Amino acid sequence: MGLLRSSSIYHTVISPPDPPYNEYQRHMYKIEKLDNFRFLYSLLAWKSPHPLKVEDTVSKEIHREIRLIGEFADVSYSPIALERIFKRMELFSRKHFPLEGYEAVTSSKLILPFEGGVASVKGLVAYRPTTKQLVVGICGTRTLLQALYDMNSLLQRCTKGEQSYRVHRGFMSMYTGLEPLAFEGIRKGFEEEEVKEVIVSPPPCTYVIPILLKRS
Numbered sequence: 001m002g003l004l005r006s007s008s009i010y011h012t013v014i015s016p017p018d019p020p021y022n023e024y025q026r027h028m029y030k031i032e033k034l035d036n037f038r039f040l041y042s043l044l045a046w047k048s049p050h051p052l053k054v055e056d057t058v059s060k061e062i063h064r065e066i067r068l069i070g071e072f073a074d075v076s077y078s079p080i081a082l083e084r085i086f087k088r089m090e091l092f093s094r095k096h097f098p099l100e101g102y103e104a105v106t107s108s109k110l111i112l113p114f115e116g117g118v119a120s121v122k123g124l125v126a127y128r129p130t131t132k133q134l135v136v137g138i139c140g141t142r143t144l145l146q147a148l149y150d151m152n153s154l155l156q157r158c159t160k161g162e163q164s165y166r167v168h169r170g171f172m173s174m175y176t177g178l179e180p181l182a183f184e185g186i187r188k189g190f191e192e193e194e195v196k197e198v199i200v201s202p203p204p205c206t207y208v209i210p211i212l213l214k215r216s
Contacts, residue, residue, distance in 0.1 A: 068103055068104035069104065069135060069199055069201045070201060071102050071103070071104045071105040071201075072104070072105060072108075072124065072126055072135045072136075072137030072201040073137045073138055073139065073140070073201040073202060073203055074105075074137075075099070075102075075105050075124070075137065076122050076123050076124050076137045076138060076139035077122075077139050077140070077142060078098075081113070082110060082113040082124055083110065083113060085099075086108075086109070086110035086126075089105075089106050093106045104128060104135075105126070107128070107129070107130060108126040108127060108128050108129070108135070109126060109127045109129065109193075110124060110126050111124075111125040111126055111127055111134070111185050111188050111189045111192065111193075112124065112125045112181075112184065112185035112188055112189075114178060114181035114182065114184075114185060115178075115181075116174060116177035116178030116181065117177035117178075118149075118173050118174050118176060118177025118178075119143070119145050119146045119149050119173075119174050119177065120143065120145075120146075121138065121139060121146065121174045121177060121178050121209075122138075122139040122142075123136065123137055123138040123139055123178060123181075123182060124136075124137045124185070125137075125182065125185030125186060125188070125189055127189055127192075127193045127195070129193075131196075131197070132193075132194055132195060132196040132197065133195070133196065133197045133198070133199055134186060134189040134190070134193070134195050134197070134198045134199070135198075135199050135200075135201055136182055136185070136186065136198070136199070136200045136201065136210070136213065137201040138178070138182075138200070138201065138202060138203050138209055138210060139203060140203025141203070146174070148170075149170035149171070149173060149174055150170055150171075151170065152168075152169050152170030152173070153168055153169070153170065154168075154169045155167065155168065155169065156169045156172060158172060158212070160212075160215045161215075163215065167208065167212070168208055171208040171209055171212075172208075172212070174209065175208070175209045175212045175213070178209075179212075179213065182213060186198060200213055200214060
């Protein structure tokens with residue numbers, strides 16, 4: 001993942017985690033310099049009361065499916081127009097090209113690329129013929145303006161149907177800007193293809209936007 005991402009906003013060097021991580025894992029975390037939001041998490045987030053253990057590990061089949069769906073969020077980072085990528089997929093998936101080794105994206109059909117009206121959050125709706133799935137891929141943070149929205153962590157009330165809950169204000173703003181475009185792509189997909197399932201491929205920073213999309 002991350003082959004098509006634009007330049008990183010955060011290049012943080014973080015401290016290794018506490019035990020029970022092994023020496024290799026501690027070393028990996030210590031030298032990590034890829035774009036990540038562990039620094040923001042350390043300031044704004046809190047730890048789960050349920051530490052992950054070996055028994056929480058998912059099966060290889062589920063892991064593979066998550067990896068395949070994650071390709072759609074990944075490709076949405078592309079600085080190249082998505083229409084051009086999908087039109088010339090054979091070229092972009094060749095050896096030593098950005099999509100080498102990608103499986104789900106390279107066998108999919110682009111339904112609608114979109115760019116939200118708030119902070120220009122990019123995304124796409126694509127169709128997987130082999131599984132009859134519509135996949136909504138949403139790009140994570142790629143600009144300074146989006147990073148500023150990420151840091152607007154005040155909570156605001158959000159009501160969807162009969163449900164009401166408090167949501168990160170920055171993520172809510174960005175979601176509001178892309179919601180009508182994402183649903184336009186979903187409707188278009190149902191009109192053009194045989195769809196059995198709709199899946200949202202979230203950005204690595206937050207699951208707030210796909211959760212809001214699901215509840216809408």
